[in-house]
Amino acid sequence: MKPINHYILTWQCPDTSGVLAKVSQSLYQHGAFITETSQYSDPYTSIFFSRIAFDDRNLTVSIAQFRQAIAELAQPLAMNFQLRERDDFPNVVIAVSKDDHCLVSLLTKVKAGVLPINVAAVVSNHQDCQALVDWHKIPFHHLPISSSTKEQQESELQALLINYKTDLLVLARYMQILSDDFCQQWQGQAINIHHSFLPSFKGAKPYHQAHQRGVKVIGATAHYITSDLDEGPIIVQEVKAINHSLTIEQMVHSGHDIEATALSHAVRMHAEQRVCLNQGKTVILL
Amino acid sequence: MKPINHYILTWQCPDTSGVLAKVSQSLYQHGAFITETSQYSDPYTSIFFSRIAFDDRNLTVSIAQFRQAIAELAQPLAMNFQLRERDDFPNVVIAVSKDDHCLVSLLTKVKAGVLPINVAAVVSNHQDCQALVDWHKIPFHHLPISSSTKEQQESELQALLINYKTDLLVLARYMQILSDDFCQQWQGQAINIHHSFLPSFKGAKPYHQAHQRGVKVIGATAHYITSDLDEGPIIVQEVKAINHSLTIEQMVHSGHDIEATALSHAVRMHAEQRVCLNQGKTVILL
Amino acid sequence: MKPINHYILTWQCPDTSGVLAKVSQSLYQHGAFITETSQYSDPYTSIFFSRIAFDDRNLTVSIAQFRQAIAELAQPLAMNFQLRERDDFPNVVIAVSKDDHCLVSLLTKVKAGVLPINVAAVVSNHQDCQALVDWHKIPFHHLPISSSTKEQQESELQALLINYKTDLLVLARYMQILSDDFCQQWQGQAINIHHSFLPSFKGAKPYHQAHQRGVKVIGATAHYITSDLDEGPIIVQEVKAINHSLTIEQMVHSGHDIEATALSHAVRMHAEQRVCLNQGKTVILL
Amino acid sequence: MKPINHYILTWQCPDTSGVLAKVSQSLYQHGAFITETSQYSDPYTSIFFSRIAFDDRNLTVSIAQFRQAIAELAQPLAMNFQLRERDDFPNVVIAVSKDDHCLVSLLTKVKAGVLPINVAAVVSNHQDCQALVDWHKIPFHHLPISSSTKEQQESELQALLINYKTDLLVLARYMQILSDDFCQQWQGQAINIHHSFLPSFKGAKPYHQAHQRGVKVIGATAHYITSDLDEGPIIVQEVKAINHSLTIEQMVHSGHDIEATALSHAVRMHAEQRVCLNQGKTVILL
The missing domain is CATH 3.30.70.260 (ACT domain)
Structure with missing residues (x-):
């Protein structure tokens, strides 16, 4: 049959x-x-x-x-x-910096067979996540960045993405600003997790900004990258109620879960071909 | 044109x-x-x-x-x-008891033109809500209930619903158990709001049950009525985080908003013809 | 005894x-x-x-x-x-414009005895809400505004607040920008509801801004007014998940419930003396 | 100094x-x-x-x-x-079955230094999670269960808990019913995650029950174990809105995140000594 x-x-x-x-x-x-x-x-x-x-x-x-x-x-x-x-899963390269909570969430779901992607490789400008990636038997590429090598490093990342026939780049707390050209080229194919409910608290240290402003709800936003920083089409937003008593550090930790949840949900939506670009916004077809 | x-x-x-x-x-x-x-x-x-x-x-x-x-x-x-x-709004009869928070929410939305129903009448076994209904210039019918007149009262309600060519009966905290026959007859055409996240805390005094159990989240459920009490197809559920410090009275008040929100959302979904019955469950076509 | x-x-x-x-x-x-x-x-x-x-x-x-x-x-x-x-409820004056959803929520709770405030009067630059306020037997003051009378109108509002021995001014969708002096004078005693999750979408037409940005969560923020528009200490934030299919009008209506809930919750917290000012932020003592 | x-x-x-x-x-x-x-x-x-x-x-x-x-x-x-x-972290033994999502969440937070517990060991009736635990350099104990060895296995678990001077036993989807004596002995010192918003859907296969009932919100409940199955004092409840389109399998996967979040939050509250038992309920001192 x-x-x-x-x-x-x-x-x-x-x-x-x-x-x-x-x-x-x-x-x-x-x-x-x-x-x-x-x-x-x-x-x-x-x-x-x-x-x-x-x-x-x-x-x-x-x-x-x-x-x-x-x-x-x-x-x-x-x-x-x-x-x-449907079962021809997209090739995904995940980029991370030091924090592993989003990466762990993605790899755990892939390992459990509940996230339909093929993780081709993980790249990082640090080595903190290497042992974990090695354990998952996924290629790990260390691409360190210094102010003088930033451009060169991005070229290496680019080459690597092409080499892996990458369908989707996932910035799982990569913490590096990518060039306009790069963003342009990967339009609709690169998802970033920003640790605030955009458009609030764009840019660096969003939890510090949130603490300073005294918000009662924190958030995380998964969005496609564009050359305008943190302005790309939003795919998923998760939020969490907080109160005055959280220190900045507690806010940062408290946000880990919603960041990981928002990012893995956005990656799933994309991998299931449910996300359409609609002039700076997204349509999610459930 | x-x-x-x-x-x-x-x-x-x-x-x-x-x-x-x-x-x-x-x-x-x-x-x-x-x-x-x-x-x-x-x-x-x-x-x-x-x-x-x-x-x-x-x-x-x-x-x-x-x-x-x-x-x-x-x-x-x-x-x-x-x-x-689309603009041939369904005829709705709303049944209430003493509490007016769900009724107020529905009437306020109708008055503001943001809920596509025609409120034909309000019926109640009490008179507490009459002044409000009068103010909205909507017919109010007082159908008191005593243990000996329960059957008779239901017949009067039935007659009244037919008289108003009712498309939808909304039990906005009516607090009366209706007969199996009545429920059968209005299957898929009568929405009740139950003040718990069903199937938890069916029946009487759900907030007392919730307080006793020490839950950390309370809820409200809008569902179609069936002859099995609080077992009908669920349309909308709203929830709200609480903590240990709420008294039963505070829990009751705290639930008013989610009850009103869940009910008016369910009525809107029904009125916009978005709710389909699917063997004891609902499909909501957005 | x-x-x-x-x-x-x-x-x-x-x-x-x-x-x-x-x-x-x-x-x-x-x-x-x-x-x-x-x-x-x-x-x-x-x-x-x-x-x-x-x-x-x-x-x-x-x-x-x-x-x-x-x-x-x-x-x-x-x-x-x-x-x-505790039972010496604060004197509250509520200011509204045309929309009544926040006002209705407050008055319904007061009438039900579940919001510990004394509504001394309602003021408005329009007459849309007068009938409702009359029905609640609360004094209604119509203070219309034109570009040439804005200053004069604010003085009348000021006089009226003093006359009612106002402890708290609630801007329940008043939609008017108040002078720096006024804001300064009522610091910590005037609560506004802004229809976005601040600091996103400050200023006019926040739902239009939210629709334009394509957010997946909308919000409402109750905050003390300050001379910096929409920058005052945040008391309560409510949020609600949405999807791409909402028109701007549907977003506006969809936000009514969270605006009313956030505002009445903030007023309750203030009235129960639970809100402390803490250098541009609030501490909520539950 | x-x-x-x-x-x-x-x-x-x-x-x-x-x-x-x-x-x-x-x-x-x-x-x-x-x-x-x-x-x-x-x-x-x-x-x-x-x-x-x-x-x-x-x-x-x-x-x-x-x-x-x-x-x-x-x-x-x-x-x-x-x-x-404060920095004398409680000794925690984690019990798991085959699924690793709750375990991963706990170990990732501990490794990142954001969960104040000392994971003394992990026990399981299966070996699926062993490689992960080994990688974290935490002792792993395989205690298989058959119908004839159930009692014996529990004694071994008991001995092991005592051996590790265990302050807290965390059942991170252990999926085994423990004896009344065991539950009695570890009262207030053993936290279970149940994959429903209790008291709904007690016992086996809660997502199947939830799917059958057609709920619009799913949940996860972290609670202390008692000899009454799924009746122990509730510490944390997390919920998530769903719609009719989820299959049972999708519901199961969809619940992973809230289970992991609820459990790790409950463990944190316990470890920070914030949870008090109050006659079948909990008081959480924030």
């Missing part, structure tokens, strides 16, 4: 009549067995977003032929589409 | 191939301009649920003809469907 | 050894029966904050004599203290 | 006048420098709970002498008290 393969089809196009009808008709005609479907039509940008999961139990053509059919449909509709096998 | 009318089409059917294709094709062919679309296919019950909002700016047939087309499509697919004008 | 009177004693002083011992000793010696006690020592500002609730069932002196004893204790310790009867 | 030592004094006693005065007076007289103080007087049980953190920078007696002074004070007040050095 032939094993069943699962696919995810996502597409975005100008919202005109018949888009959903045409695509769902094509899926039906080719025998795609739909298991999940989610759409959103943005009334502000007039873009239509869709994510459809299906399997090939009744598919009457090859997946290559199906892809061709969708491509032909897409062209007159000015539609961008992505079609991939 | 002809005003644009908005419609909501919802449907549920056994999940077989082509369902979405056939319906979206029909919408497209008749010129329905889709503004919102949401689907869910339940892998456990194999039921497909869909909600599509559209307008008639390009509709090529009358809405009656369109309804007929959908009806013809529905028959072979064993599909239940509902088609209504 | 003499009725029991309840009192709240709060004090702040430089944190030196023996402060708690001296005050609790004095309470004990005079027969104060303590029912609640809460302290906080700020390691950054070295200020000690305390709130003690007690009753006079065993008090061996008059409350005036007890006040005198505390005053004598306070002087060498550089202690500020406040001593009031 | 003498290093400063930090201490935590906690006490519980019948709530009578002068308790706080007497203890704070004693602290003052002996030169204890108070840094944190928290009290709670339960109006239902009439028990007074207090936690005071202090250091010895100005202490005029030895800590042994101070302990003696408190002991003398305690006797006539029927006071239980605990006095320990």
Whole structure:
């Protein structure tokens, strides 16, 4: 008996009549067995977003032929589409600095088989996390940074990402500002965790800023990187109530859990092909 | 220039191939301009649920003809469907006892134009809320209950609901147990707010039970009524962190806000035709 | 039998050894029966904050004599203290604009006897809320504003506050910027609700800003007013998860509940004498 | 220069006048420098709970002498008290089954120096977590269970706990029911994480129960174990909003983060000596 393969089809196009009808008709005609479907039509940008999961139990053509059919449909509709096998997990490179709480959360979920990514490598400007990564039998690359080598180091990171055929770069508390060119190139393919509920407390030491301001809720924001620091499209935000009694150090520790949760949730959403870029914002198709 | 009318089409059917294709094709062919679309296919019950909002700016047939087309499509697919004008708000009767916090929340939102229901009347076994209801210029019916008149009172409530062509009965802290027959008859059309996070603390005095158990989170649950008390399909749950220092009275007051919020959110979801019954549970199509 | 009177004693002083011992000793010696006690020592500002609730069932002196004893204790310790009867509710004036959701929440709680304030009057630059206030039999003052009368109007508001012996001014979506002098004068005695999780989205139209930024969590902040707009000490913050599908209008409505909840909670904390100012921040003594 | 030592004094006693005065007076007289103080007087049980953190920078007696002074004070007040050095971390044994997410969270925090416990050993009826524990250089004990060896295995666990001078046993998803005698003996010294918001969904497979019931919020509860399964005093509850689309498996994975967060928070509260037992409930002194 032939094993069943699962696919995810996502597409975005100008919202005109018949888009959903045409695509769902094509899926039906080719025998795609739909298991999940989610759409959103943005009334502000007039873009239509869709994510459809299906399997090939009744598919009457090859997946290559199906892809061709969708491509032909897409062209007159000015539609961008992505079609991939569900279990063809994206290659992810994780960048970290010294703190390991976000990295641990990601690796623990991957090891438990509950986060659909393939961690190709971990890179860091420090060596604090190396032993952990080694234990997970994942390649670790130490790319130290000094003020004079910053540019050179980024080139090495770039080369490494290409070498690993990286689909997604995850900045799991990497704590380094990347160049505009780099951010531009990895647009929509690099997720950062910022330890505040953006847009509050952008930049350095957000918990110090939060403590200074006396907020009663702290947060963490997972977002795509852009050349504007901490201004990229937000994917997930987690928050936590606090009170006056927390010192800055306690606030920092207290935030670890929501940072790890927000980041791993954002990575899952991205890996499941649920996040669409929508002019500086995201649409999450559940 | 002809005003644009908005419609909501919802449907549920056994999940077989082509369902979405056939319906979206029909919408497209008749010129329905889709503004919102949401689907869910339940892998456990194999039921497909869909909600599509559209307008008639390009509709090529009358809405009656369109309804007929959908009806013809529905028959072979064993599909239940509902088609209504978006701005044809459901007729709602609200039942209360003495406490007015849920009632106030509902009426304030209706008055502000942000809750799409038509409050036909308020009924109560007490008179505490009458002045407020009078002020809102909504009919108020006092249906007192004594142990000997309980059955009779329910019949009067029943008659009143029919008289008002009630689409939805909202039990906004009504505090009376209704008969099995009554619950059966209003299945999927009567929403209750229970002041605990069900299934914890069913029945009477849930805050007393919560205080006794020493929980650190309290809750409120809006659900459809069924003949099994507090066992009906859950629509919305709101929760709130508490600590050891709250007295039972403070817990009761502290819960007012989440009760009102959960109930008005559930009523909105129902009124916007977003809630589907799914074998003892609900699917909420956002 | 003499009725029991309840009192709240709060004090702040430089944190030196023996402060708690001296005050609790004095309470004990005079027969104060303590029912609640809460302290906080700020390691950054070295200020000690305390709130003690007690009753006079065993008090061996008059409350005036007890006040005198505390005053004598306070002087060498550089202690500020406040001593009031618990049931001597603060006089509150509520200022509103057109929206009534925060006002309704406050008045409903007061009417239900669960918010320990005395609403002396409601003022507004519009008349939208007058009928509601009239219904609650609370004086309503219409103080319209035009660009040429702004200064004059503020003077009238000022006079009115003094006339009502106002202890607390609550800006329940008043939507007007008050002068620096006014803010200075009512420092620590005027609570505003801002419809964002400050410091995000200060100033006008915060929901529009939030929608533009694409946040996944919206918030509401109750804070004391200061001459720096939206920079005053934060008392309560409430948040709510949202998704991409909310229009700006839906975001605005969706925020009503958290605004009302945050504001009424902050007013309760203030009225129960639980909020202490701590150099631009607050300490909440539960 | 003498290093400063930090201490935590906690006490519980019948709530009578002068308790706080007497203890704070004693602290003052002996030169204890108070840094944190928290009290709670339960109006239902009439028990007074207090936690005071202090250091010895100005202490005029030895800590042994101070302990003696408190002991003398305690006797006539029927006071239980605990006095320990803050940095004398409790010895903790962690018991796990196959899942490692709670264990990882605890060990990661300990390794980062942000959870004040000393992990003496990890025990498990399976070997899945051994490699991780070995990597952390913590003793791992494999105590397999079969139906015929259950009693014997518990005796070995008991012996092992005694051997390690265990102050706290943490059941980090241990998934085994312990005997009444065992629960009795470790009362107030053994924390379990249950993967539901108790009292909902006690016993086995809580996520299956939650899925079946169709709740809109899932939870995790950290509580002291008692001989009544899942009925022990609740320390921390974490919750998370979900929707209809989660399969049971997704619910299980989705709960991992809140389980780990709730458990590590409860362990922190216990380790910082902030949790008091109060007749089947807990008081948390922040």
